[in-house]
Amino acid sequence: MKYTRKHKYDQGIATLAVVASVALIALLIVLGVSRRAVNDIQQTQARVKTEQSLSKAWAALDCAVAKIQHDGIELSNNDIAKALEQLSPCQNVAQSQLWLAPWQNSERGMWHLYATHAQQQVGVTLAKATGARRSSFVTSGSAAFYGGNTWRPVKGKKREDGLYECHSIMAGGDVMIRPRTLGENQSKSSESSKNEEEKSQNRFTVLLDDGDECAPEYKTEVSDYTVADSRDETGARLKKDVQTNVENMDLFNDYFGVPRAQWETVREQFERQGGTVFSTYGDPSECYEPLLNAVLSSSSSESANIKVWVEGPCDLSREENVALKSDVPILLVVQDGILALRGGMDTFNGVIYQFNPTLTVYGFANQWGMHTSESGGMSCSHDDSNIQELCEMITSTVTNPDQASRVPFWFHGSFITKGAFITDVPDGHSVVYGSFQPTYSDETVQQSFKGLKQWRPVGNSYHDIKPPYEEG
Numbered sequence: 001m002k003y004t005r006k007h008k009y010d011q012g013i014a015t016l017a018v019v020a021s022v023a024l025i026a027l028l029i030v031l032g033v034s035r036r037a038v039n040d041i042q043q044t045q046a047r048v049k050t051e052q053s054l055s056k057a058w059a060a061l062d063c064a065v066a067k068i069q070h071d072g073i074e075l076s077n078n079d080i081a082k083a084l085e086q087l088s089p090c091q092n093v094a095q096s097q098l099w100l101a102p103w104q105n106s107e108r109g110m111w112h113l114y115a116t117h118a119q120q121q122v123g124v125t126l127a128k129a130t131g132a133r134r135s136s137f138v139t140s141g142s143a144a145f146y147g148g149n150t151w152r153p154v155k156g157k158k159r160e161d162g163l164y165e166c167h168s169i170m171a172g173g174d175v176m177i178r179p180r181t182l183g184e185n186q187s188k189s190s191e192s193s194k195n196e197e198e199k200s201q202n203r204f205t206v207l208l209d210d211g212d213e214c215a216p217e218y219k220t221e222v223s224d225y226t227v228a229d230s231r232d233e234t235g236a237r238l239k240k241d242v243q244t245n246v247e248n249m250d251l252f253n254d255y256f257g258v259p260r261a262q263w264e265t266v267r268e269q270f271e272r273q274g275g276t277v278f279s280t281y282g283d284p285s286e287c288y289e290p291l292l293n294a295v296l297s298s299s300s301s302e303s304a305n306i307k308v309w310v311e312g313p314c315d316l317s318r319e320e321n322v323a324l325k326s327d328v329p330i331l332l333v334v335q336d337g338i339l340a341l342r343g344g345m346d347t348f349n350g351v352i353y354q355f356n357p358t359l360t361v362y363g364f365a366n367q368w369g370m371h372t373s374e375s376g377g378m379s380c381s382h383d384d385s386n387i388q389e390l391c392e393m394i395t396s397t398v399t400n401p402d403q404a405s406r407v408p409f410w411f412h413g414s415f416i417t418k419g420a421f422i423t424d425v426p427d428g429h430s431v432v433y434g435s436f437q438p439t440y441s442d443e444t445v446q447q448s449f450k451g452l453k454q455w456r457p458v459g460n461s462y463h464d465i466k467p468p469y470e471e472g
Helices: 002-071 079-087 196-200 233-237 251-256 260-272 288-298 364-367 387-399 442-448
Strands: 097-102 111-117 120-128 137-139 142-146 149-151 170-171 174-180 204-206 276-279 307-310 330-335 338-357 370-372 378-380 407-426 429-439 455-457
Touching: 002 097, 002 111, 002 120, 002 260, 002 429, 002 455, 079 097, 137 142, 149 442, 196 288, 251 260, 251 338, 260 276, 260 307, 260 330, 276 288, 288 307, 338 387, 338 442, 364 387, 370 387, 378 387, 387 407, 387 429, 407 442
Parallel strands: 137 170, 137 407, 142 174, 142 429, 149 204, 149 429, 276 307, 307 330, 330 338, 338 407, 407 429
Antiparallel strands: 097 111, 111 120, 120 455, 370 378
16 A cells, blocks of 8 residues: 555656646747747847838938939038038938048049938939040031041040040931032142142041051041041941940030939029120120130139030121130030031130020021021021021031021031030031031040039949948
């Protein structure tokens, strides 16, 4: 009996121990699960807080980017406090802070724009427009060049053989080069009596300075009585330095850093920086004198460039006026107006930028005084004798009425430049007739646009959760 009772007692103790062990294990499992649940909750809460902080930081950054795109921002002289002051409406948006830092050792002078909230940070890189369309003559339309032309093109990539990939003309449409054909000025027989030097003045040629040379396939040369036209088989004479029918040309954005639709922002910046802005009120003869006065009053100043914005038609024929000469680069912007020259200009130092944000391409015909009858006949009638004569030259040279009515830019005479020409008139047809010697200068182009190229976010440069104040 005692043995039986003792045996049952031992079994009870063993059972209790097993139950206690199972209970302990269950308790440990419950505690583990609870701890895991608490940890999961804490991680979820942390993720929620992180996402909330990131969202608030993005809100401030989006606000700042939108303000820069609408109003622009001045980041000169590395004055961070002044730059942040321009973004003050976006400071503290969603309790986030904005700050700026210049990139170190950046050739383009780029900046970081950051927004922070709590320990989270988002940012974007800001950079200026680069003027990526680099050629001596750039147009978003078509162009024709008549007469003797000696070009100093953009010195592009240097190849292993020491020659350069040059860039002379870039056009959104077709290009035609015709130095001279029979019947112009003299007959072919009389030409044979001319010396070689005179012959050389009536051809299109591309040359570099300092003994450098363009590679043969990047060097267009068109001689007397020869035509190079991208519309037909003669286009084979155009080498790679002449690019035609270039797609997606957005010249205003390339050079000013804002979409063309925001051109008024750039004009306002012109005025804020002391540039000259005036209208010719439809009279092209009212362009040269104000332009000359702006150049004379600014050329001796310490400004980096001379900025002139003309609204309406502009005739650069100086008649009896003083020549437009300046050691300081000139940026001449002609808005919604024809650009004309008859005579000579030596030497224009700077950039001429023509565009038509509110004028249709066919509106230039009215400014020339050009009329087309129902039968296709063209005639000219203008109060200004110089424009009248230029109009008659257009209609006698450009025999296609539709093309003649789309001419925004006509130069007739001798024109020597140092800088670049940019004709931002899609579907326009620019014409140069005479002796044209454009010399591309990257330094002059950059100096001409100095202070005007807008800062814009660099695509694919947005980032988040970046350690504060760390260069990346």
